[in-house]
Amino acid sequence: MSPGSTSLLAPHTALTALDQRLLQAASALLDPLPELPRTDHPGAIAAHLLPALVESCQGRQRTAARWLLLTAAFGAFPTSDQLLEFGRRLELQPSHAAQTQLLADVLGDAGRGRLDLPMTIVTGGTLVDVDHSARNDTHTGIHRVVREVTPRWRDRHGATAVAWIDQYSAFRALSAQEEARIFHYGSPLPESPEGEADSGPGSLVVPWRSTVVLVDVPNTRADEQLAALARFSGNTLALIGYDMIPITSADTRPFSDSVAFGQYLSVVKHAHRVAASARQRRRSSPASPTPSRHRACPGPRWPRWRW
Incomplete structure (x- = not known):
């Protein structure tokens, strides 16, 4: 499958990758991590973790959690508009409706990222x-x-x-x-x-x-x-x-x-x-009490590059 080609993506491949990405997000956002289902059926882990992940994004101050969840769901970093839209949905819809709509958006915009890759x-x-x-x-x-x-x-x-x-x-x-x-x-x-x-x-x-x-x-x-x-x-x-x-x-x-x-x-x-990328040099003003010579302006301590 070439990068960006989603029409050839097998469902079990997408679901297995989604399981892994949401598990990674849950490890960062949920404490403690919910007990995982004892099954290797693709999508089971995602279905188990998604309600708790969406719940962890409630609250206007939870923008970082929303960013990470959307990244895991889509296999892509969200834009500001996508984040704001997801935030409004969390405020206006019941949690189960927000979960359903999120999965629908992933299927409807599958070409946004790489649904086949783990993270x-x-x-x-x-x-x-x-x-x-x-x-x-x-x-x-x-x-x-x-x-x-x-x-x-x-x-x-x-x-x-x-x-x-x-x-x-x-x-x-x-x-x-x-x-x-x-x-x-x-x-x-x-x-x-x-x-x-x-x-x-x-x-x-x-x-x-x-x-x-x-x-x-x-x-x-x-x-x-x-x-x-x-x-x-x-x-x-x-x-x-x-x-x-x-x-x-x-x-x-x-x-x-x-x-x-x-x-x-x-x-x-x-x-x-x-x-x-380089420190700027300036000549001291004639009225300055410091000696009239070139002086390096304070700058960030980046490594000095030798060509």
Whole structure:
């Protein structure tokens, strides 16, 4: 089954994956975890856990729980509109009606994410979005930064590198070839297993009370999901700001670049932290009592990159 193809998805495959994702969500949201049914029938675990999961989302302050439940149900990160709609439904409908409607929405919008994949929750960790550099061999400015800092963050701080599923609605684990592009660039890529696409199958990776760092070339197809993640998921969103050229020098760039960058700012405005890619230097004012020399402005303590 190719990514995004849901018409060929066998029901037992979808239900088995749904069981696993909802069990992961329940492990994060429910304490204690309800006793699970003693059956291997696909869908039994989901049917058993869904009422308690929906109940855990009651209350306007429970936005993070709603974000995680919708992610588990759809195999995709929700947008802000989808989260708000689900919240209104919880307030206006009985719990059993909200459960039924949620499952109906999953079936009606099966192409939103990957219903066939299990998910892994990363709690209290750091996820680094390296999608563009993982998929491509390009090695210019931003890609060099990605391939320089990501291995350091993994080795020193245990950061997890992730890419996006082809729908750009959820993170996923990297394939072997993508791992090589990020952590062993310049070495021969491992052979891809027969029938496996370069972005191909693995598991969804979901941050929970974690930090998500955007260091790569942004893809505007994920803007709505990232904005909702920053606003409602309880995770922290950080990013590197390289430049504002698509805005400040829009006349020198293709019109599509300026439009895409403007859309990306809808994510930036909800970010919890923005770090510059380099420290700016400024000349002291003549009236300043400090010596007239170049002085580095205070900046974030990102690793110093050597090319």
